[in-house]
Amino acid sequence: MAASAPAAGRASWKTLSAEELEKQYSPSRWVIRMKAEDVVNTFVGTGSQATRKARATRRSQLDVPYGDGEGEKMDIYFPDEDSKASPLFLFIHGGYWQSGSKDDSAFMVNPLTAQGVVVAIVAYDIAPRGTLDLMRDQVARSLVFLQRRYPSNKGIYLCGHSAGAHLAAMMLLASWTKHGVTPNLQGFLLVSGIYDLEPLMHTSQNAPLHMALEDAQRNSPQRCLEVTPARPVGPACPVLVVVGQYDSPEFHRQSREFYETLHRVGLKASFQELPGVDHFDIIENLTREDDILTQIILKTIFLSL
Numbered sequence: 001m002a003a004s005a006p007a008a009g010r011a012s013w014k015t016l017s018a019e020e021l022e023k024q025y026s027p028s029r030w031v032i033r034m035k036a037e038d039v040v041n042t043f044v045g046t047g048s049q050a051t052r053k054a055r056a057t058r059r060s061q062l063d064v065p066y067g068d069g070e071g072e073k074m075d076i077y078f079p080d081e082d083s084k085a086s087p088l089f090l091f092i093h094g095g096y097w098q099s100g101s102k103d104d105s106a107f108m109v110n111p112l113t114a115q116g117v118v119v120a121i122v123a124y125d126i127a128p129r130g131t132l133d134l135m136r137d138q139v140a141r142s143l144v145f146l147q148r149r150y151p152s153n154k155g156i157y158l159c160g161h162s163a164g165a166h167l168a169a170m171m172l173l174a175s176w177t178k179h180g181v182t183p184n185l186q187g188f189l190l191v192s193g194i195y196d197l198e199p200l201m202h203t204s205q206n207a208p209l210h211m212a213l214e215d216a217q218r219n220s221p222q223r224c225l226e227v228t229p230a231r232p233v234g235p236a237c238p239v240l241v242v243v244g245q246y247d248s249p250e251f252h253r254q255s256r257e258f259y260e261t262l263h264r265v266g267l268k269a270s271f272q273e274l275p276g277v278d279h280f281d282i283i284e285n286l287t288r289e290d291d292i293l294t295q296i297i298l299k300t301i302f303l304s305l
């Protein structure tokens with residue numbers, strides 16, 4: 001009996017009504033510090049202000065193409081002192097694979113570049129233009145591009161928020177042989193992510209995504225990790241799963257169960273619930289050097305060097 005308990009727990013969302021699922025997967029409705037309708041505008045405002053500041057105060061290369069597609073661009077921000085062997089931090093923005101842009105996602109650039117980290121913010125083709133399979137391939141190619149451009153890097157640290165954490169987690173399942181180079185991935189930071197996409201099929205978020213059951217399952221790291229034996233990162237590569245105190249119960253469940261799966265398959269996983277933050281200020285606060293998640297990121301990067 002005990003062996004079947006996790007599987008039963010994993011499908012617990014199936015008992016929720018359509019209305020409750022919609023609420024659970026609407027992150028702004030769980031924010032307590034302001035009205036739900038103001039949350040996303042505030043988040044985008046903070047992100048675009050941080051991006052303006054990063055572009056004004058840091059050396060950068062903007063719209064660097066990592067592929068031939070029009071949307072396949074990244075912004076790269078550099079520390080003041082030039083080094084050929086810096087750690088690289090790649091951020092994948094969220095927005096349910098249908099909103100968000102690299103141009104308002106440079107939250108963490110100033111605090112991280114101040115400590116000698118090169119920060120790249122990647123753009124990908126959001127829906128309806130892009131499919132989940134395309135986005136996943138774009139993120140993989142952006143990592144390959146970074147590895148080729150900076151072959152002596154001191155590790156690539158991949159961070160994603162929400163839908164971006166999902167895309168980051170999919171890189172734990174990537175097959176690098178077809179790309180001809182394996183990115184030097186040394187850490188994953190998965191912030192308020194979604195790892196099982198099946199519940200989303202039953203919410204309004206699926207309208208532009210058009211996920212059928214096979215699409216949702218093929219793109220669910222929670223599911224794929226358990227059945228895929230070959231993994232591209234070793235047991236020494238830390239994978240941090242982080243969720244905000246005020247994320248919804250379903251987001252908490254998704255993070256906890258994904259952490260448990262990572263741990264079970266032998267990855268160096270850790271799980272942290274950050275107190276006092278929600279789905280949005282968990283990322284907005286990365287503009288600050290003294291933020292707890294900024295400090296966790298810096299520790300992850302510099303303790304593993």
Ligand SMILES: N[C@@H](CC(=O)c1ccccc1NC=O)C(=O)O
Pocket residue numbers: 025026027028029040043094095096097100161162163164
């Ligand atoms: N429509 C959603 C927006 C949202 O979930 C979101 C917005 C910006 C960045 C990340 C988000 N969530 C997941 O990717 C909401 O307001 O709850």
